Amino acid sequence: MRVLNKVIVVTGAGGGIGREITCQLLEKGARVAAILNKSGLEEIQTLSNVYGNKISTHIANLTRREEVERLPEEIISIHGSVDGIINNAGIIQPFVNVNELDFERIKLVMDVNFYGTLYMCKAFLPHLLKRPEAHITNISSMGGFIPVPGQSVYGASKAAVKLLTEGLHSEFKDTKVGVTVVLLGGVNTNIVQNSGAEIGIEISENQKRMLLSAERAAKLIIKGMENNKCRVIAGKDSKLMDFFYRINPIKATDLLAKKLKLQE
Template identity: 30%
Template sequence: MQLQGRRVLVTGASRGIGRELVNEFAAAGARVALVARSAPAIEKLAADVGGDAYPVDLCDASALDGVWSRIERDGDVDVLVNNAGVDMTGRFAASDAAAIDALLRINLIAPIELCRQALQTMLPRGRGHVVNVSSLAAMIPFPGLSSYGASKAGLSRFTAGLRAELRGTGVGTTLVELGGVRTQMVENTREYGPSRRAWERVEKLQLSVDLDADVVARSVVRAVQRDRPSVQLPRRARAYPWLAHAPWRITDMLLIGVDRHTDEQGDEP
């Protein structure tokens, strides 16, 4: 998708990867709608790039309800980037129920619900793009990241299904699967010993290396411009998603050409 003059919504825009996504989409000529809880941070960044700030707690179901329509009152949104996320690194048995609930809401339920709301306007327009930011933890059993990995595995699986469902509609999807990126989140994951040692091991084996958030953001913007289905970084870690997605590719091939619309048009099953 050509981004000049388009409107792009980025969640988790107050810092880290989201902040760099805002800068890169704006540099590509898009007007950016910034979503996060920290109002002062997104208001300042929106002012810097000529965008709009929408303070929203994605954990709060009532705040999420109708948020897409509220943001579209200021203009049609062409690209949704579900980037907001939390990690909750630590021993699962020591975690509390409220934190697990919040993690699943932010990392999985909110992105799915935002996709649902976005498609209400993207599909009739026959145009749009959805980016879901997932993690290599969706595939790699990192100690201390069980709930996080489960939420990201759900998001990756959801995005693959959505892509199949949207084929031929004019609405594209990009699944972003990341290893370590130098942000607050990666620091959090290294505060817990077993998780830190797992990182150290993959790095020692040269299977991963931390990236800067601006490098990730530039790759995501390029993927949207070129309608690429996936971004997997760092490059050296691509063996994980390649192996994990191999069965998906087989089922993708089996399902290409399946008529997905007949029932909706009222024909006999």
């Protein structure tokens, strides 16, 4: 689905990849409903000064179903329709083992990453199914197909997003609603700070340069939507680990764990 003149809803639009997705969609001629949870409002406001009524901002806590369910009517009242959603909002967990992670944080990670995505899909699907063409893009992670030490709950949430999205793709393959899952590798954003997570690993400037930029990640995400890709693997690390994991899951898992241990 080409994004020109389409109305696209973007969650987590206040910063990082979400803000880049929003910027690039606007540059390509789309109208954007930017969903954020208060933080990032000032940055989004600067886009409103440039693009005027082509962008609207909406404050919503994605972990609260009632707040998500009011969004379609609110957005349609402004833009007239909704043609696509990009579920980008997500948080990671502190870099600790499951036995050291409290249930409050476990619930928060699952609520934001999985239930937030599910609520958005459920809220907007009735409207998307009425459009001549429409699209859902859900952002999963490399951690959704290969375990990352210290990120087991985050990985579980992203694995749930991955399987949910693949299920939606199967369920709607004979409709005009396309569905894409994005398996992101490492991206140079502030997700660690924004999630309130301690990384416990020193990342050098050289390693940071090896990470996918938010600009590049956004470009790949939008390209996947426009080309109606079922699956987008974004980042060299994600592509490499996907290849190894298909050949030998145990060795791939051990290799990743060893690499992370050497960086501690």
